[in-house]
Amino acid sequence: MSGWSHEVVLAATIVSWVIIVSGLAQTAVYLMQLVLAGFALSQRPPVARSALLWHRYGDIAPPIALIVPAYNEELNIVESVHSMLALEYPNFEVIVVNDGSKDRTLQCLIDAFRLVKFQRPYEEALTHMPIRGLYSSPVTERLFVVDKENGGKADAQNAGINVCRAPVFCVIDGDSILEPDALMRATQPFVDDPERTIAVGGTIRIANGSRIESGRVTKVGLPSKLLPLFQVIEYLRAFLMARLAWSRINTLMLVSGAFGVFRRAEVVAVGGFTKGSMGEDLDLVIKLHRHMIDSGRKYRIQFIPEPVCWTEAPESLGVLARQRSRWQRGALECFFRYRSMLFNPRYGRVGFLGFGHIFVVDVLGPIAEVLGYILIPTFWLLGILSFEHLLAFTALVFTYGVCISVCSLILEEAELQKFPRARDLAVLTAAAVLENFGYRQINNLWRIKGYWQYLRADQSWGEMTRTGLSGTRK
Structure with missing residues (x-):
C-alpha cells in the first residue's frame, strides 16, 4: 500500500466498507427471514389431506373467480384452462382475458371449448381498454372468455375483476397450472378469518422437467438444463423462506401475480391493478397495505406454502434477462x-x-454487489486494500449465499417434500452451491440493466418466449 497516497487508500477503504456493510445488511435480512420461516413452519399444524379439507370447508368456501390474463399464450393456454376446470372446489368460474393477443390464443380457446359469444352485464368499477366480446362455452358453464383490446397485464386483470361476480378472485398466469386442491387451500384463511383476510399467496414452482398430462403435474422432476435448475433454487428461496417469513409478521409485500387470491371489495377500493406498472402484483399489495392502515382496519395478507402453482421457467439467457430486468424495474417503480x-x-x-x-435488497443491493465484484478485487490487486478486506467480501458473497440456498432447500424438504427422490435432493444441493459462482453475479448485472431501463423510463415488456408445458420433460 506504500505506493498509494493516504487519501486514495482511505477512499478505497471507505468504499469497501460501504459495500461490505450493505452486504451485511442484506445478510441480516436473509438471516431474519430464515429464522422467521423456520419458526413459522415449526408452529404450523400438520398439513390436512385434500379429502379432509373438502369435508371441513366444502360447504362454506366462498365463491371464487379465477382471472387469467393471456397475451400470446397459445402454447399453454388450453392446458392451463383444463387444469383450472378440473380443480377441486365447490363454486368457481374461470375468466380468461385475452389481452389483444397477436397469436392464436383466442382461436385455440374457441376451438378447444366451442366458445360462442354471449351477453353478460358487468360492473364497470375499474377502468380498462374496451372489451370486444364475451364468450361462454356449451361444454362447461364455469368458463368465460373476455376478448379485449391490448392494454397490458394489469389492464386485463382489471377487466376480469369487472366481469367477475364472486366476492373473492384469484389471479393466475396463462402459462401456469394449479394443483387440484390449490384453491381449497388458498381460500382457507378467508373462511377461518373472513373479517381480516384480504389477500393470500401460494407457492410457485418450476414445471420444467416434470411430466404434465391433462392439465395436471403427474410426476415431479427436475429440469435437465442448468438455467431452469438454478431457478428452482431461487423460487424455493423466494417463496418458502422469504414470503413465509414476512407473512408471519404480517409484512408480506408481494403476492405473486402468477397465483394470488384477493377479496374483490378491497381491490376495487384501491383502484385495482395499476395500469402500465412493471410490478403490478407488488404495486397492488402495497396499495392494500396503505389503504387498510390509513383506514385503521385490522387485516391479514398471508402466504400459505401448500397451494402450489406450476409455471414454465425461461430456458434461455435472453428471455431470463428480460424477465429479471423487468422485475427490477417493477421493484424500483413501486418503491419510488x-x-x-x-x-x-x-x-x-x-x-x-x-x-x-x-x-x-432491491434499491441498494444490485449496485452494492456489482460494485463489490469490480472494485474490491481491483483494489486488492492494486495493493490498495488488504487481503482481509478481500476475504471478508468473498466470505460474505459466497459462503453465506451457499448457506441460505441450502437452508431454503432444507425447509422445502421439511414442509412440502415435492422431491421424493434422494437423487433430486442431491442435484438441488449441488445447484444451490453452484448458483453462487456465476449465476448470482450475472443476475445482478441484469438487475443493473433494469435499473438503467427504469432511469430511462423504458416501459417495454419484451417477448417471453414459451416452449410449452404439455407433456414436458425438459
Missing part, C-alpha cells in the same frame, strides 16, 4: 411511487421492515 411509506411511523412494521427490505 410509494417512497413516503419508507420508515414512516404511521405504517409501522410495513414501513420499517417491509419497505426497508425493498430498499436494502
Whole structure:
C-alpha cells in the first residue's frame, strides 16, 4: 500500500466498507427471514389431506373467480384452462382475458371449448381498454372468455375483476397450472378469518422437467438444463423462506401475480391493478397495505406454502434477462411511487421492515454487489486494500449465499417434500452451491440493466418466449 497516497487508500477503504456493510445488511435480512420461516413452519399444524379439507370447508368456501390474463399464450393456454376446470372446489368460474393477443390464443380457446359469444352485464368499477366480446362455452358453464383490446397485464386483470361476480378472485398466469386442491387451500384463511383476510399467496414452482398430462403435474422432476435448475433454487428461496417469513409478521409485500387470491371489495377500493406498472402484483399489495392502515382496519395478507402453482421457467439467457430486468424495474417503480411509506411511523412494521427490505435488497443491493465484484478485487490487486478486506467480501458473497440456498432447500424438504427422490435432493444441493459462482453475479448485472431501463423510463415488456408445458420433460 506504500505506493498509494493516504487519501486514495482511505477512499478505497471507505468504499469497501460501504459495500461490505450493505452486504451485511442484506445478510441480516436473509438471516431474519430464515429464522422467521423456520419458526413459522415449526408452529404450523400438520398439513390436512385434500379429502379432509373438502369435508371441513366444502360447504362454506366462498365463491371464487379465477382471472387469467393471456397475451400470446397459445402454447399453454388450453392446458392451463383444463387444469383450472378440473380443480377441486365447490363454486368457481374461470375468466380468461385475452389481452389483444397477436397469436392464436383466442382461436385455440374457441376451438378447444366451442366458445360462442354471449351477453353478460358487468360492473364497470375499474377502468380498462374496451372489451370486444364475451364468450361462454356449451361444454362447461364455469368458463368465460373476455376478448379485449391490448392494454397490458394489469389492464386485463382489471377487466376480469369487472366481469367477475364472486366476492373473492384469484389471479393466475396463462402459462401456469394449479394443483387440484390449490384453491381449497388458498381460500382457507378467508373462511377461518373472513373479517381480516384480504389477500393470500401460494407457492410457485418450476414445471420444467416434470411430466404434465391433462392439465395436471403427474410426476415431479427436475429440469435437465442448468438455467431452469438454478431457478428452482431461487423460487424455493423466494417463496418458502422469504414470503413465509414476512407473512408471519404480517409484512408480506408481494403476492405473486402468477397465483394470488384477493377479496374483490378491497381491490376495487384501491383502484385495482395499476395500469402500465412493471410490478403490478407488488404495486397492488402495497396499495392494500396503505389503504387498510390509513383506514385503521385490522387485516391479514398471508402466504400459505401448500397451494402450489406450476409455471414454465425461461430456458434461455435472453428471455431470463428480460424477465429479471423487468422485475427490477417493477421493484424500483413501486418503491419510488410509494417512497413516503419508507420508515414512516404511521405504517409501522410495513414501513420499517417491509419497505426497508425493498430498499436494502432491491434499491441498494444490485449496485452494492456489482460494485463489490469490480472494485474490491481491483483494489486488492492494486495493493490498495488488504487481503482481509478481500476475504471478508468473498466470505460474505459466497459462503453465506451457499448457506441460505441450502437452508431454503432444507425447509422445502421439511414442509412440502415435492422431491421424493434422494437423487433430486442431491442435484438441488449441488445447484444451490453452484448458483453462487456465476449465476448470482450475472443476475445482478441484469438487475443493473433494469435499473438503467427504469432511469430511462423504458416501459417495454419484451417477448417471453414459451416452449410449452404439455407433456414436458425438459
